[in-house]
Amino acid sequence: MTPGERRRTWAGLAFVSPWLVGFAVFTLYPVCASIYYSFCDYDVLSPPVWVGTLNYSDMATDNVFWLSVYNTLVFNLIALPLSLVSALALALLLNQPVRFQGVFRAIYYLPSLVPAVAGAMVWLWILNGRHGILNQALMAVGISRPPLWLDDPDWAKPSLALVSLWGCGNTVVIYLAALQGVPRSLLEAAMIDGASAWRRLVHVTLPAISPVIYFNLLIGIIGGLQVFTTAIIMGGAERSTLFYAIYIYYNAFEYRHMGYASAMAWILCLLIMALTWLASRASRGFVHYQGD
Amino acid sequence: MPGSFTRRVLLAGALAAGLGGCARGPDGGAKGSRVVVNYWEKWSGFEADSMQQVVDDFNGSQDRIEVRFLSVSQVDIKLLLATSSGHPPDVAGLWSDNIPDFSEKGALTPLDAGLAKAGIGAERYIPLFWEMCRHRGFTWGLPTTPGCVALFYNKKLFRAAGLDPERPPRTFSEFESMSRRLTLVEVERSGRVVRVPLDDLTAGERAARRYTLVQVGHLPQDAGMFLSCWGCWFGARYFDGDRRIEAADAGNVAAYEWMAGAARSYGVDAMKNFVSGFGVSQSAQTPFLGGAEAMVVQGPWMTNFIRRYAPGLEWGVAACPAADGVGDGHPVTLAQTDVVVIPRGARHPREAFEFICYLQRREVAERLARSQQKFTALRDVSPGFLRDHPNPAIGLFIELARSPAARAVPRLSIWHEYDAELSVARERVLSLREAPAEALAQVQQRIQWRLDRVMRRWDAVGAKRIAEWKAYDAW
Numbered sequence: 001m002t003p004g005e006r007r008r009t010w011a012g013l014a015f016v017s018p019w020l021v022g023f024a025v026f027t028l029y030p031v032c033a034s035i036y037y038s039f040c041d042y043d044v045l046s047p048p049v050w051v052g053t054l055n056y057s058d059m060a061t062d063n064v065f066w067l068s069v070y071n072t073l074v075f076n077l078i079a080l081p082l083s084l085v086s087a088l089a090l091a092l093l094l095n096q097p098v099r100f101q102g103v104f105r106a107i108y109y110l111p112s113l114v115p116a117v118a119g120a121m122v123w124l125w126i127l128n129g130r131h132g133i134l135n136q137a138l139m140a141v142g143i144s145r146p147p148l149w150l151d152d153p154d155w156a157k158p159s160l161a162l163v164s165l166w167g168c169g170n171t172v173v174i175y176l177a178a179l180q181g182v183p184r185s186l187l188e189a190a191m192i193d194g195a196s197a198w199r200r201l202v203h204v205t206l207p208a209i210s211p212v213i214y215f216n217l218l219i220g221i222i223g224g225l226q227v228f229t230t231a232i233i234m235g236g237a238e239r240s241t242l243f244y245a246i247y248i249y250y251n252a253f254e255y256r257h258m259g260y261a262s263a264m265a266w267i268l269c270l271l272i273m274a275l276t277w278l279a280s281r282a283s284r285g286f287v288h289y290q291g292d
Numbered sequence: 293m294p295g296s297f298t299r300r301v302l303l304a305g306a307l308a309a310g311l312g313g314c315a316r317g318p319d320g321g322a323k324g325s326r327v328v329v330n331y332w333e334k335w336s337g338f339e340a341d342s343m344q345q346v347v348d349d350f351n352g353s354q355d356r357i358e359v360r361f362l363s364v365s366q367v368d369i370k371l372l373l374a375t376s377s378g379h380p381p382d383v384a385g386l387w388s389d390n391i392p393d394f395s396e397k398g399a400l401t402p403l404d405a406g407l408a409k410a411g412i413g414a415e416r417y418i419p420l421f422w423e424m425c426r427h428r429g430f431t432w433g434l435p436t437t438p439g440c441v442a443l444f445y446n447k448k449l450f451r452a453a454g455l456d457p458e459r460p461p462r463t464f465s466e467f468e469s470m471s472r473r474l475t476l477v478e479v480e481r482s483g484r485v486v487r488v489p490l491d492d493l494t495a496g497e498r499a500a501r502r503y504t505l506v507q508v509g510h511l512p513q514d515a516g517m518f519l520s521c522w523g524c525w526f527g528a529r530y531f532d533g534d535r536r537i538e539a540a541d542a543g544n545v546a547a548y549e550w551m552a553g554a555a556r557s558y559g560v561d562a563m564k565n566f567v568s569g570f571g572v573s574q575s576a577q578t579p580f581l582g583g584a585e586a587m588v589v590q591g592p593w594m595t596n597f598i599r600r601y602a603p604g605l606e607w608g609v610a611a612c613p614a615a616d617g618v619g620d621g622h623p624v625t626l627a628q629t630d631v632v633v634i635p636r637g638a639r640h641p642r643e644a645f646e647f648i649c650y651l652q653r654r655e656v657a658e659r660l661a662r663s664q665q666k667f668t669a670l671r672d673v674s675p676g677f678l679r680d681h682p683n684p685a686i687g688l689f690i691e692l693a694r695s696p697a698a699r700a701v702p703r704l705s706i707w708h709e710y711d712a713e714l715s716v717a718r719e720r721v722l723s724l725r726e727a728p729a730e731a732l733a734q735v736q737q738r739i740q741w742r743l744d745r746v747m748r749r750w751d752a753v754g755a756k757r758i759a760e761w762k763a764y765d766a767w
Contacts, residue, residue: 041749044376045397049752063738130569145561151568153723238719253369255709256397
């Protein structure tokens with residue numbers, strides 16, 4: 001390396017140093033420290049005491065831990081497909097050349113800009129069992145005993161899945177971008193061959209945007225397993241919406257079992273890695289990249 | 293180059309100023325010749341305003357210390373993080389049930405040596421509140437505004453149900469029978485929606501569940517400070533004071549059986565539907581303030597909310613009756629107090645101590661209590677305190693707090709977790725998904741497991757910690 005190159009390297013490092021320092025202090029160190037704490041009895045105030053794998057073995061017998069795993073997986077099984085399909089359907093509609101296309105796109109994207117807390121507060125009232133506008137509407141169409149939504153443990157997770165659709169605007173935008181990239185020549189060729197709109201969607205559009213569907217699936221899995229804000233604000237009867245990340249938060253900050261919370265966080269990390277790997281394996285036959 | 297030099301100087305200056313700001317912290321250490329004492333308190337709104345007034349009076353009463361009051365939400369969590377980082381405030385306002393947890397974890401400064409020098413001791417306080425400030429033989433804080441709960445009732449609803457509005461229930465069975473008379477439903481009969489007492493429903497109407505609760509006598513979900521503590525009125529113990537959790541003792545099972553009975557009586561769906569129509573506690577959307585609940589267990593602060601949200605409410609208040617044989621003839625209540633503590637690592641503990649001692653002066657404590665419509669934790673009450681107090685029921689609350697049957701929540705470092713488990717059990721019992729004994733057995737097993745973990749740690753560090761506390765003397 002010449003002196004000039006070395007100087008430029010140092011100058012470059014100096015310019016990125018704020019990020020490097022921030023990353024090291026606020027991400028790298030906490031991540032490394034949490035590995036150590038996961039093997040300790042640590043209440044944040046007192047020095048950690050090494051307990052070996054006790055936190056991990058405690059998880060195996062902790063019923064609430066398993067309940068949080070169950071709640072999180074069930075929520076994702078409902079919310080993730082619903083969100084992927086709804087966002088795709090919306091994107092297909094918003095991709096149609098109609099008047100006020102831009103206005104429609106803005107309207108559907110707008111909820112994504114609403115802060116999560118504000119959105120959750122509004123949804124709390126929409127889903128109110130007695131005075132909520134949703135139940136009023138259901139009663140108006142003849143459903144005399146609509147569900148109590150969050151106050152009913154059987155309905156609480158589907159309620160939150162419904163709420164999660166409210167913020168699918170970001171996913172819609174990604175799909176829309178992908179739809180712009182579907183080769184027009186292929187669609188025209190299919191049309192000339194007499195393919196119906198449905199067959200063009202299934203055999204041309206979906207394969208062409210399959211990498212983006214796969215991307216949204218991965219992001220959905222990663223985000224879905226960490227669902228927190230809306231659920232902790234809106235709650236749910238009888239721990240029906242106690243998700244994994246919420247239980248980590250309670251252990252870390254409410255009950256001050258930081259060692260146990262750290263162990264839980266690492267199990268979550270491993271779970272996300274495993275599911276991501278599974279998704280990538282399962283999608284091999286379905287995802288088509290241009291040039292393949 | 294002059295330009296480059298100037299830029300370097302400016303950057304260096306900005307960096308130095310920034311780092312200097314970081315190192316010095318927000319309190320600045322001293323203002324002029326005064327020592328600055330940072331005080332974090334959980335209160336907001338008019339409660340914060342009333343304490344700000346007291347702080348201003350303290351600052352004006354001397355020229356050595358300046359207390360800076362800051363209203364902080366979730367003060368317990370933020371105090372924990374600030375203390376663990378070594379930068380806590382000098383004084384913090386917590387709840388008494390935080391003391392076992394915070395003190396065992398070494399987050400608080402023991403005050404005993406200072407209190408002995410200042411001549412402040414148990415004899416000055418209502419015993420229950422003094423004990424709340426102590427844990428493992430040490431004193432960790434001093435009370436500010438205590439509270440206990442009583443039965444508020446709606447006189448207008450009593451009158452409408454044919455009950456004497458000046459005679460609230462005196463026994464638990466009276467409480468139950470009055471509650472039934474005060475419970476109304478709407479049901480469709482001959483094509484018309486009519487409002488009738490719950491007991492007038494036919495068996496067919498009940499079975500079809502085609503009725504709507506519109507007014508209840510009381511709600512087991514509504515119990516003032518700790519929703520899960522109805523057991524106090526049934527003689528529940530919760531904890532043996534040493535190492536054994538007693539979540540499933542006979543008293544607590546009886547309390548949960550009573551809750552299940554209420555759910556069966558109202559109908560689970562009807563009750564859930566009724567409750568879901570209301571908002572959070574201590575707001576205008578509560579069933580009691582909305583005139584849809586005739587009796588509710590609440591503390592003296594309730595009069596503030598009545599005045600603010602339901603000024604036309606015609607209310608009365610009395611001791612909440614306990615189950616037969618509980619309390620030995622004394623009225624039963626559940627009490628708690630706000631406390632001020634000095635966190636471990638506070639920069640100015642002596643000045644902080646001087647301020648919290650100032651808050652214990654009778655005239656200061658009474659002024660604060662009066663402005664928050666509460667009472668003080670002091671045994672000694674000035675002659676004019678009751679006479680001039682804006683809360684007409686304050687005498688009853690003082691009497692209840694002094695009752696030999698007054699209760700506090702267990703002195704446990706894991707109380708909040710215990711309370712959360714009891715709340716989950718309550719929800720499952722109220723929805724009749726689980727039998728009370730079964731739900732409480734699960735609480736017992738889980739919290740005992742947690743306590744065993746906590747005690748294992750305490751056994752390892754307790755002796756060392758106690759030695760440190762004994763040796764502490766910054767006064």
